[in-house]
Amino acid sequence: MHPDLPPLLALQEIDQQIARLRLEIAQLPLARRRVEAVLADAKRKLLEAKQAQQSTELLRRQKEGEIEELGRRLARYQAQQMQVRKNEEYQALSHEILQVKSEVEREEEEVLLLLERGDALKIDVKQEEEKAREAEEEARQQRKALAEKESRLRDQLADAEKDRERRATAVNQALLARYQNLVRGHRENAVVPVVHGNCGGCHMKLTRQTLLRAEVGAEFAFCDNCGRILFVAG
Numbered sequence: 001m002h003p004d005l006p007p008l009l010a011l012q013e014i015d016q017q018i019a020r021l022r023l024e025i026a027q028l029p030l031a032r033r034r035v036e037a038v039l040a041d042a043k044r045k046l047l048e049a050k051q052a053q054q055s056t057e058l059l060r061r062q063k064e065g066e067i068e069e070l071g072r073r074l075a076r077y078q079a080q081q082m083q084v085r086k087n088e089e090y091q092a093l094s095h096e097i098l099q100v101k102s103e104v105e106r107e108e109e110e111v112l113l114l115l116e117r118g119d120a121l122k123i124d125v126k127q128e129e130e131k132a133r134e135a136e137e138e139a140r141q142q143r144k145a146l147a148e149k150e151s152r153l154r155d156q157l158a159d160a161e162k163d164r165e166r167r168a169t170a171v172n173q174a175l176l177a178r179y180q181n182l183v184r185g186h187r188e189n190a191v192v193p194v195v196h197g198n199c200g201g202c203h204m205k206l207t208r209q210t211l212l213r214a215e216v217g218a219e220f221a222f223c224d225n226c227g228r229i230l231f232v233a234g
């Protein structure tokens with residue numbers, strides 16, 4: 001291997017580490033959004049359960065109000081019935097009274113059903129409250145973990161960038177310029193090993209001359225196809 005290559009390989013390694021750290025940092029907002037979405041979902045379910053319970057209770061109160069109203073109507077008919085003299089009027093009121101009574105029965109059955117439904121919904125609300133509390137706690141922990149992760153990653157990145165500056169000065173400057181150009185194009189691997197006579201980056205077959213140059217290591221060797229800097233491992 002050309003003696004200028006090991007410092008460049010060390011630099012490439014740290015550049016790859018920097019790229020990984022930056023990628024991890026860039027992914028943090030998505031992780032944060034996921035945490036908030038899970039929490040928002042739990043809160044929404046709780047709200048829906050509460051609304052279902054409240055509307056059932058409201059409906060039950062309405063029905064109870066209607067039953068009271070029917071009761072008053074029934075009392076009115078019964079009072080009128082005592083005062084009528086004609087048989088057909090009496091019969092007509094009896095008919096009305098029966099109708100009101102059956103309506104009351106029907107409404108009372110509905111109230112019972114609504115009470116049962118209300119009890120079941122109260123249990124739902126309790127369960128959703130418990131889940132929302134757990135989601136809140138989970139979100140709190142995950143926010144904290146993500147904040148810690150971010151601060152750890154930023155520290156590592158700062159260290160790596162400092163390390164990179166130091167290492168860059170140890171690299172042959174002409175080679176470094178070539179490397180920087182390649183990094184811009186190929187991003188993470190600009191210095192690659194020769195693999196079975198092929199470029200370790202683009203995998204194209206290398207010419208005999210290039211292969212020989214890489215093996216001897218007296219001159220720099222570049223891939224004939226992609227221009228990557230080549231080395232022979234070992």
Ligand SMILES: [Zn+2]
Pocket residue numbers: 199200201202203204223224225226227228
């Ligand atoms: Zn290549």
